[in-house]
Amino acid sequence: MTTQDIETLVDELTLEEQVSLLSGSGFWSLPGVERLNIGKLRVTDGPNGARGGGSLVGGVTAACFPAGIGIGATWDPDLAREIGGALADEVKSKNAHVSLAPTVNIHRSVTNGRNFECYSEDPELAAALAVGYIQGLQAKGVSATIKHFAGNESEIERTTISSEIDERSLREVYLRPFEDAVKKAGTWGVMSSYNKLNGTYAAENAWLLTKVLREDWGYDGIVMSDWFGSRTCAPTVNAGLDLEMPGPTRDRGQQLIDAVEAGEVSRETVRERALNMLRLMQRVGSLDDHRAFEERAEDRPEHRALIRRAGAxxxxxxxxxxxxxxxxxxxxxxxxxxxxxxxxxxxxxxxxxxxxxxxxxxxxxxxxxxxxxxxxxxxxNHRWEPVMDKVTAAFFDNETLDGAPVHVEEMDSSVAFWIEGVGGGKVDPLHFSARVTGQYTPEQSGPHSFGLHAAGLARLFVDGQLVVDVWDGWTKGRTFFEEGCDEVTGLADLTAGRPVEVVMDFRTKPTDNLQFSAFRFGVSRPLxxxxxxxxxxxxxxxxxxxxxxxxxxxxxxxxxxxxxxxxxxxxxxxxxxxxxxxxxxxxxxxxxxxxxxxxxxxxxxxxxxxxxxxxxxxxxxxxxxxxxEPGGRLPQTFPVRWADNPTRSQDPEVYPGLDGRVRYEEGVFIGYRHYDRQGTLPLFPFGHGLGYTTFEISNLRVMGEEVTVTVTNTGARAGASVVQVYVGDLEASVARPTRELKAFRKVRLEAGESADVTLTLSARDFAFYDVEAGGWRVEAGAFSVEVGFSAADLPLRCEVVREAESLAV
Structure with a gap:
């Protein structure tokens, strides 16, 4: 179907049908339009595999690829492209069209719970890897959904906190991977973050979703909310949020139709949002996809080999x-x-x-x-007590465990994440209770620790004795996406070889923001x-x-x-x-x-x-x-101690946040830029990594936009290293880092082999973002160009002089 065809198609849709495309029909799917034979669109998590449409626990098996920080450590956009291509195969095996990936938020702090999912503390490294990953996915007709746009660099009060970030830091650091995803990779999807950005929720932030994304960068894909991350009707639609997820809708549907009739949202805006959705459906082939839904576990030998290679x-x-x-x-x-x-x-x-x-x-x-x-x-080293195997759950269609259960099912382990279809679809997922029963046989005698936490109210009994209570006095904690309590533990004396019955009673409670129920309980012997x-x-x-x-x-x-x-x-x-x-x-x-x-x-x-x-x-x-070879190089600086990292301020508003605000006071000085500025030696610097051979770098030449060096493998075996080019402004009128990574390349050489490596620096690589001028600016004067193997190992250096230049956004 051509672009002209979807322009025609969108006008064949009634207002109600256009609106129907702007919110999910289920947790992982969008509705089709039966009247016009438009098929459903399906999405799946996530960055290191395609889970499919099931719960976060269990479900059809899938290939598990390295986590984002492991991909970041490869410093290899070509490998990221291979991984993206393999993940496209995985998405298709789950009968989906869209992958909710990659995650490219910046490693601002060393304690962010989601650092593992992101690539790097450096925006240029993260951007290059994101481009490769997205190109690999979309070359096979599967849409990427780069996330989380923007300012989601910590997990504390993540659904409500306001990330206070100045525009220069946004443009130079936190938006950079998204910019290249749009301009270089042509991503088809962007996911807005939960948090507010400078006081306005990202899902209804017109500056972010329209001014920057569409007007400055020329984006023509869709913007979807994070799950339950859309909180309003007209403000999100008008700001540029195309899709509210998940379904069924909370903020659109009839509300949006009413908003159009009341003049709060124009028909043209709804048409534009629906056209964006049709364009995505056209790109991924879901317009004409009427296959019966089926998820498959495809354990491919080539994926096994790629995962093994990528891990190394x-x-x-x-x-x-x-x-x-x-x-x-x-x-x-x-x-x-x-x-x-x-x-x-x-x-x-x-x-x-x-x-x-x-x-x-x-x-x-x-x-x-x-x-x-x-x-x-x-x-x-567990945070929560290890789960038990093989338990039985009995569901009640009330919140008091009264009467006979309406459904009973076997579970592989004592952890559950209940979203939809709970209790065989026989209970209201927001109002039910359950009794989960299992048996535990200790290997040794002595005190054993039982632990329980839940997004809901729960009690744990061992042979009829109450051991853990998170029913009375339940308090919100840091589990289950901040919907659950922290784990509560209790001790019970057990005898080796003697089984005990473990029973957990559970009931739902009003949710805070994300609508699901969950629990986890387990047991271990303290060491x-x-x-x-x-x-x-x-x-x-x-x-x-x-x-x-x-x-x-x-x-x-x-x-x-x-x-x-x-x-x-x-x-x-x-x-x-x-x-x-x-x-x-x-x-x-x-x-x-x-x-x-x-x-x-x-x-x-x-x-x-x-x-x-x-x-x-x-x-x-x-x-x-x-x-x-151990092929990795650090994508994040390792400090000697926690207190050395950029966000360890005496002011809690800087981190972890205070009164609903987290202030990015350090500006552009994150990661190695911070350590350079402070003169603090890290334990291991950004870009560091050893191999089983040795490399030397020599003969730096800078001609125009090309930087060339000679790299020699001086060891006795083949190996790889990463050539890294850093630029510093020696005469800046604004505070700039001593050095910033601007180009890199992974080089593989045989023992004794030498090669010239040429990397390109553009005018943009010498620029900073001038907020007053609304664009990128190169100031006339001298710049340093440093080349080496880490941010602290840069043996080659020269100076170049640039003329003043203004660049568009």
């Missing part, structure tokens, strides 16, 4: 004093809470039900055999000093010790910022004990962002593996044994 490409070798790569030692001690658990993804809307998970232990067993491995957990001592003993008897520590999707999750960046629980004590017991220790970190490392001076090798997707253990093993 994002792994950052932070430190190595000759321990890595591993040879074939006689005995390997495998230690830590992340050793036998595959931490493959963060939490929240990015999570999915993977085809499989390969833990580090399983990857090592497959590689060297179990007889050469010993194991000790040492400590725990202590004895288990750490045992881990040290196991390490002392091995040739090499591998310590797998970090966080999980319980900590790195949408809806909840971190309280600090220390490793949770007793992990620092565990690492120190193992390092003292075995000098050949490798610390393997899995986190969604920086952590403090008080033991770093004693650690001979540290590998940051992030959340690398379903091939986790295999990808990590490939790097540890040197079968592939």
């Amino acid at each position: 490409e994002g792994a950052v070798l932070m430190k190595n004093e000759g321990v890595l790569p591993l040879d074939a030692p006689q005995k390997i001690a495998v230690i830590g809470p992340n050793a036998k658990v595959a931490q493959i993804m963060g939490g929240g809307s990015a999570q999915l039900n993977p085809h499989y998970r390969v833990s580090p232990w399983e990857g090592l067993v497959a590689r060297v055999g179990e007889d050469r491995l010993t194991y000790a957990q040492g400590c725990t 202590g000093e004895a288990e750490i001592a045992e881990a040290a003993r196991v390490a002392s008897e091995a040739d090499v010790a591998l310590v797998f520590v970090g966080r999980s999707g319980e900590w790195d999750t949408e809806g909840s910022d971190l309280q600090d960046i220390a490793l949770p629980g007793a992990q620092d004590a565990l690492v120190s004990a193992v390092l003292a017991a075995n000098p050949n220790t490798v610390v393997v970190l899995q986190t969604g962002g920086p952590v403090e490392m008080p033991w770093i001076a004693d650690a001979p090798a540290v590998l940051q593996a992030w959340y690398p997707g379903q091939e986790c253990g295999n990808a990590i093993g490939d790097v540890l044994f040197g079968e592939v």
Whole structure:
């Protein structure tokens, strides 16, 4: 169908039909128009896979790719393009047309719960990766939905807080990935953020959605709300929000028709919004898609291989004093809470039900055999007590658990996220109760900790005794997207081998903003000093010790910022004990962002593996044994301590926010720009990463807009490095960073090989955004051009002189 055809089609729609296209019909779908044979449009989360139309828990399995920060660490837009293409296949397997991805908000702080889902602290790196990812998706006819537009850099009061950001910082930092997504990648979808931007909700911010997005950048795609992120009718439609999600509508439908009749919204505006929706449906082929809805689990060998390769490409070798790569030692001690658990993804809307998970232990067993491995957990690192397997839920069509249940179903685990079709569709999803029953058999005798949190009211009983109560005195916390309470725990003495009955009673409560019900309960035996001592003993008897520590999707999750960046629980004590017991220790970190490392001076090798997707253990093993290079470079600065990062101000309005406002006081000085300005040395700088060979860079030449250097692999094996070009304005009339990343390229060379690498700098790369002039401005004078391998390793430098120049937006 041509553009002219949709221009004709939109005028064939009645006002009611046009309005129907501007809000969802269900949680993941839009209505078609049966009269004109227009098919339905379907969407799916998310950035590291296609979950499909089910709940956040369970459902049809899907391929799980590396988390956003792992893709960011690859510094490889071509690989991001490959991943985007594979994810397009995944979206199609879930019978969807639109992927709610990528997430490109900037790593403003080190404690943002959603850092794992985003690419970088640097806007140019994030922009380049977003362009590749979107191009890969849309080349196969699947729409991207770049998010969250804009100013969603923390998860505290995220649905209501106002991000106070000056226009220059917005243009130079926080809008940059979105700008390139529009101008270079031609994204078909943009998702508005929950938060307010400078006092106005993003979903009804005309400056953001119309002035910047459509007028300045020439965007012709659709803008959809985040789920329940549209709060008004006429203001959102007039501001430029095309689509309210999810359905059924809260703010449109008859309300919008009435607003048109009352003159609050023009018919032309509704027509424009409907035309945008038809254009999207045309692009993704849903106009003529009348297939029966079916979701498939397609576990493709090529996707397995890509995920494994991408996991290794994002792994950052932070430190190595000759321990890595591993040879074939006689005995390997495998230690830590992340050793036998595959931490493959963060939490929240990015999570999915993977085809499989390969833990580090399983990857090592497959590689060297179990007889050469010993194991000790040492400590725990869970935020919430581990869930129970196989429970039964009985649903009641009242909120008091009265009468006989109207539906009973088996559940794989003791966690649920109920959205629609609750209780087999036999209860009102906003007004029901449930009793969930399971059995737990302890392996050891002694006190066990039971934990429970819920978006709803709940109580937990063990063999009939009340152990946890979040029914009376329920208090809003940081779980389930800020709709749930914090976990409450209680102890019960259990006997090894003797099963106990665990019963949780649940009832709905009025929601705050997001309409769903959820719970999670679990149990574990607390560990202590004895288990750490045992881990040290196991390490002392091995040739090499591998310590797998970090966080999980319980900590790195949408809806909840971190309280600090220390490793949770007793992990620092565990690492120190193992390092003292075995000098050949490798610390393997899995986190969604920086952590403090008080033991770093004693650690001979540290590998940051992030959340690398379903091939986790295999990808990590490939790097540890040197079968592939650790290809990653840090996309975010690691500070020595939490207090060093840009948002650790004495003023709580700067972070985490105060009285409904979070003020971006640091302006453009985020990430490495902040550390340069303050003269603070980081633990590991932006762009840092080691390999198993060495590189030298020489012979800097700048001719016009081209920067050329010679890169030489001076080591004994093939490898890769990232050439990074930074620009600084030496005579600026406004406060500018000492240096800003403006170009980069991943270079692969054989041992002893040299190559000239040329990168391009445009006039825009020397400019700042002049708010008064309303455009980009290059000031006449001298600029530094620095080239090297990280923001703190820039051996080549020259100065260039630029003429004054004004550039359009």
